[in-house]
Amino acid sequence: MAFRHGLDSQIVIVGCGISGIGAALKLTKHGFRNVRILEATGRSGGRIKTGNMGNNIIEIGANWIHGPSEANPVFCLSRQYNLLDPESLTQENQDLAIGGHPPWVPNWFSSSGRKLTPELMGPAVELFAELLEEGGEFSEQGGEPYSSVGEFIRTEVRQRAAERWQGDSLSCQSFRLSLISTLLKVECCVNGTHTLDTLGLGAFGLYKTLPGLDCTFPRGYEGLINNLMKELPTGIVSYHRPVSCVHWQRVVRKGGREYPVVVECEDGERIPADHVILTVPLGYLKKHHGTLLSPPLPLHKLHSVQRMGFGTNNKIFVEFDEPWWDEDCEVIYLVWEDESDLVDQVSDVERFWIKKLFGFTVLKPTERYGHVLCGWIAGHESEFMETLPEQDVTHSITHLIRRFTGNPTITPRRVLRSQWFHDPWTCGSYTYTATGTSLQDIHNLSEPLPQQGEQPLQVLFAGEATHPSFFSTVHGALLTGWREADRLISHYSDPSTFQPTRSKL
Numbered sequence: 001m002a003f004r005h006g007l008d009s010q011i012v013i014v015g016c017g018i019s020g021i022g023a024a025l026k027l028t029k030h031g032f033r034n035v036r037i038l039e040a041t042g043r044s045g046g047r048i049k050t051g052n053m054g055n056n057i058i059e060i061g062a063n064w065i066h067g068p069s070e071a072n073p074v075f076c077l078s079r080q081y082n083l084l085d086p087e088s089l090t091q092e093n094q095d096l097a098i099g100g101h102p103p104w105v106p107n108w109f110s111s112s113g114r115k116l117t118p119e120l121m122g123p124a125v126e127l128f129a130e131l132l133e134e135g136g137e138f139s140e141q142g143g144e145p146y147s148s149v150g151e152f153i154r155t156e157v158r159q160r161a162a163e164r165w166q167g168d169s170l171s172c173q174s175f176r177l178s179l180i181s182t183l184l185k186v187e188c189c190v191n192g193t194h195t196l197d198t199l200g201l202g203a204f205g206l207y208k209t210l211p212g213l214d215c216t217f218p219r220g221y222e223g224l225i226n227n228l229m230k231e232l233p234t235g236i237v238s239y240h241r242p243v244s245c246v247h248w249q250r251v252v253r254k255g256g257r258e259y260p261v262v263v264e265c266e267d268g269e270r271i272p273a274d275h276v277i278l279t280v281p282l283g284y285l286k287k288h289h290g291t292l293l294s295p296p297l298p299l300h301k302l303h304s305v306q307r308m309g310f311g312t313n314n315k316i317f318v319e320f321d322e323p324w325w326d327e328d329c330e331v332i333y334l335v336w337e338d339e340s341d342l343v344d345q346v347s348d349v350e351r352f353w354i355k356k357l358f359g360f361t362v363l364k365p366t367e368r369y370g371h372v373l374c375g376w377i378a379g380h381e382s383e384f385m386e387t388l389p390e391q392d393v394t395h396s397i398t399h400l401i402r403r404f405t406g407n408p409t410i411t412p413r414r415v416l417r418s419q420w421f422h423d424p425w426t427c428g429s430y431t432y433t434a435t436g437t438s439l440q441d442i443h444n445l446s447e448p449l450p451q452q453g454e455q456p457l458q459v460l461f462a463g464e465a466t467h468p469s470f471f472s473t474v475h476g477a478l479l480t481g482w483r484e485a486d487r488l489i490s491h492y493s494d495p496s497t498f499q500p501t502r503s504k505l
């Protein structure tokens with residue numbers, strides 16, 4: 001009986017996003033000879049997707065390196081590939097601890113066309129920041145005084161605002177409460193959730209930030225993907241090859257060998273494998289788990305897939321001939337004066353979806369981008385927006401800006417939006433810790449199958465949703481790809497796991 005070395009094992013990676021690429025790179029660099037990536041679309045990168053609007057480079061998917069500092073592998077690789085601006089590389093930039101909320105210079109506009117002052121808005125901004133910080137502390141304290149982040153913030157805002165702002169005019173209090181509604185919508189975008197009422201309070205603090213002031217890629221995030229792809233052996237990726245089912249716990253014979261897994265593609269190809277690393281987004285898994293795995297996911301894993309949140313956050317890029325915001329402005333908040341009741345969702349999505357758009361970030365530097373804003377919209381309103389013809393979106397955005405500036409002549413030059421919910425291979429934007437979830441759910445998502453038996457590690461799980469503290473990010477996704485590659489490397493480094501081939505030759 002011959003002994004087969006682990007480096008010859010057949011490894012199939014499903015998905016060519018950053019986690020799949022990261023896993024493939026680590027495995028091939030370690031000497032694994034039979035690694036193959038199957039990708040449903042015609043491109044690499046998944047949710048890292050750089051596009052063009054006129055002469056501008058825009059990010060349709062991931063935007064920033066969150067926490068660009070030594071502990072962030074995406075920062076380190078991007079620095080190595082020379083993809084970042086010099087300011088992002090400075091020690092000063094890396095040392096800044098911003099806790100996930102960059103100190104951007106804001107402009108505030110209200111729905112009656114008024115520009116609001118920092119004196120008026122400041123106390124609401126401070127109160128909201130204070131509550132976000134407190135909200136993150138429950139994961140370590142244990143217990144959950146409110147079931148959701150939304151309930152916690154709303155209750156505490158009402159109490160604290162009543163105490164702190166009682167000497168201010170009613171109209172001033174009302175403006176501040178309306179701004180809190182806008183800030184709730186910001187958090188819906190940050191977390192990729194429809195409403196903060198579905199964001200679990202106890203798990204809110206699981207997400208960890210790294211030091212460093214978030215930075216962008218001057219020539220596009222996809223530059224990182226292109227550089228990583230150059231390091232992979234050629235021909236390793238099969239594009240336009242959607243996987244329809246991963247059959248595990250099988251005994252399949254091919255070429256005188258037996259394999260425990262068969263990967264079935266939509267085009268009918270059946271690929272035998274020793275190990276499959278599944279990197280499909282959680283949104284895709286939620287929708288297709290019933291057919292994607294046979295036998296199906298064990299119940300505890302299935303329940304975690306169902307419990308964890310995966311929501312939509314979209315961008316609407318808008319280009320202007322001239323700016324209507326201050327020169328130093330980095331973020332524009334839109335404050336609806338009829339929203340002092342702390343709302344983060346609209347009553348009638350089809351009529352009022354645009355009210356969910358919290359505002360815009362300003363693409364900087366101006367010399368590079370001209371006058372381009374990026375609007376942000378989360379939730380069901382965002383999913384509905386995706387279904388509208390582009391001219392309807394342009395019309396709504398134009399009307400919105402004219403109303404908030406009080407200037408009826410402002411006309412965007414171009415508008416372009418993302419559509420992540422209707423992307424069939426993503427089904428949304430990113431993962432959040434929904435009400436009722438805990439760290440255990442993320443552990444369940446990342447647990448390989450089967451848990452026990454003669455042939456372990458048949459199906460491994462990577463992708464941003466499986467990172468315990470950096471879910472929803474690029475660095476989190478990359479680390480999970482490396483984690484699963486390491487799992488296989490250490491499996492085969494252990495002499496007791498060298499399997500005798502069941503060869504009949």
Ligand SMILES: Cc1cc2nc3c(=O)[nH]c(=O)nc-3n(C[C@H](O)[C@H](O)[C@H](O)COP(=O)(O)OP(=O)(O)OC[C@H]3O[C@@H](n4cnc5c(N)ncnc54)[C@H](O)[C@@H]3O)c2cc1C
Nearest residue numbers: 015017018019040046047062063064243463464473474477
């Ligand atoms: C709008 C938006 C903004 C974001 N902003 C940031 C940001 O600023 N900073 C940040 O760090 N992160 C950000 N993210 C999140 C970040 O993009 C993701 O966390 C990360 O790119 C996910 O990588 P992944 O490998 O886990 O998944 P993906 O990149 O989604 O890769 C999965 C791959 O699997 C493929 N696939 C799916 N189903 C199948 C199938 N059946 N067969 C074969 N292939 C399949 C998909 O086509 C895809 O290529 C953002 C995401 C979005 C959508």
